[in-house]
Amino acid sequence: MTPQTWTYTVFGIVIVLALIFDLGLLSKKGEVMSIKKALLQTCFWVALSMGFCAFIWYEDGSKMAVEFMSAYLMEWSLSIDNIFVFILIFGFFKIKETSYARVLLIGILMAIVFRAIFITVGVALIAQFGWILYIFGAFLVYTGVKMFMVDQHDEFKPEENFAYRIMQKYLRLSNQPNVDKFTIKQNGKVYFTTLTVVVVMLAFTDIVFALDSIPAVFAISKEPLVVYTSNIFAVLGLRSLFFLLRGAVDKFDYLQQGIAIVLVFIGLKMLAEIWNFHMPVWVSLIVIVLCLAGSIVYSILFDKKLPVKPTESKES
16 A cells, blocks of 8 residues: 555544544534533544644655645634634524534535535646646635635625525425424425525535635645645534634634735745746745734734723813
C-alpha cells in the first residue's frame, strides 16, 4: 500500500469510530447540549484533526501536513461564518432547542455527501482543464471583496431562500408548530414538517458556502487527500461549534472581514500562478492565522453593539 492509501484508510477508520463515539455515545435524542459538553466535543474534533495532521506529517511529509492545516483552518473559519446563518434559520422557523442537535446532525451529514460530490467534480475539472483554477481565483477575489463590503448575514432572509421557495412550491408542507417529526399525516396525506424544511435549508446553505470554501482549499492544495479530509474534519466539528458559539457568535462583528481578506489573499495567490509565482504554503498558513485571530481580537476590543456613553457635562 502507498503512503496515501494508508492515510485514506486511517482517515476512514478514524471518522467512523469518531462518529460512533461523538454522535452515538455522547449524544442523546431530545437533549439540549450544554456549553461545557459543546466545548468538550469541539476540543475532541480539533484534537482529532491535529492528530490526523501529525499522522499526515509522519506518513506523507511536512509539506502536505502544512497544506492540511491551512485548508482545515480555512474551512473551520468559514464554518464559523456558517453558524451565523444557521442561527437565523433556527430562529425564523422557531425550532425547539431539543431538536437542534438532531436537525444539525442530519443537515451536516447531507452537507458532507454534497461536498464529496463537489470535490470529486472539482478534482476532475482541474485535471482536465488546469486553467479553471484561475477562474476560481478571480471568483474568490470577487467574493472576498463583496464579503468585506456587505454584511451577508443582514441580507440573508430565510423566507426568500431558494431551497425554501422550491419546497413550498413542490412539496406538501405542514404549518403545524413544534412537531418533533420530519413527516406527519393529515387527512390521509403525508406532509413534511418544519424540521424537514430546516434540514434541507441547512444542507443547501452549506452548499452555497462550499462554493467559496472548496475553491479556496484548491488554491492551498491540489492534493485530493488534503481537500477531502480538511473539508470533512471541519464540517464534522460544526455541530458542537454551533452550540459552543451560538450565544457569542454576534460578538465577532469583524470576523467576516477577516475571512474576506483571507479569501482575497488566496484568490490573488491563485491568480499569481499565471506568472509562475508560487508562494510557499507556510505563508498562506501564517496569513490565515493572523487574519482570523486579528479579526476576533479586533471584534472583542471594538464591539459595534456597545452603547455610546453620553458625555457628562461639568458642573459650573
